[in-house]
Amino acid sequence: MKFSPRVLLRLKNKNKRLRPDKYKRLKREGLRGSVKGTVERPRLSVYRSNENIYAQIIDDTTANTLVSCSTLDRDIRLDVKNGRTCDASRLMGQKLAKLSLKQNITKIVFDRGPYLYHGRIKALADGARAGGLQF
Template sequence: MNKKKNIRIKRITKSRKIFYKLKATRLVIHRTSRHIYAQIISSTNKVLITASTLEKNINKKLSYTGNIEAAIVIGKKIAKRSINKGIMNISFDRSGFKYHGRIKALANAARDLGLQF
């Protein structure tokens, strides 16, 4: 496996151990070069809410789905859906990705609409 990927997987396992101990509901982010995905997962590892750039109504609005603009749209969409379900307090699981660029934009967009990390 790639050295970069191994390092990211180590970061994932460290943070996820902490989330499991805290039994926290978490916002999990995954990004690829073309898309960004967000899921809210309960403490029992059940997916409650999802949003991604693969959804047709979001995909039509965007010219390109792998940029900061798309991350902001996904952050707002996941925040609206979670607030509608009554989920306000979550932990932010960035899946080992560094906190900058699209990850930071998604987190800030979700915070602006009322999610508390």
């Protein structure tokens, strides 16, 4: 049985024979789409929790993390009181851009993951753009 991802998601409510982890994987792949990082344009992956936000610049061809940053870093924690604000995300985006420019990374592909491009995710992207990264 070969179904498209959209058909499989529709079948979820009708047919419980398919495993739940398959739906989770389909949702992740559908949201991410064809966003893959290369040597020339690595992928900026974002994870958002309730308290903090984390970001990594990843080269998918070799599966290496080139640069990582979070609101738990000492430089950012000294500037902001709370890690769940848009200001903290913007500062983190600027710091991530500064770290990546030291490694000669200027062009990236933005991977928002399953999160909407809104709020803290958008603030991180704006901070990275202000720091000098090109999406």
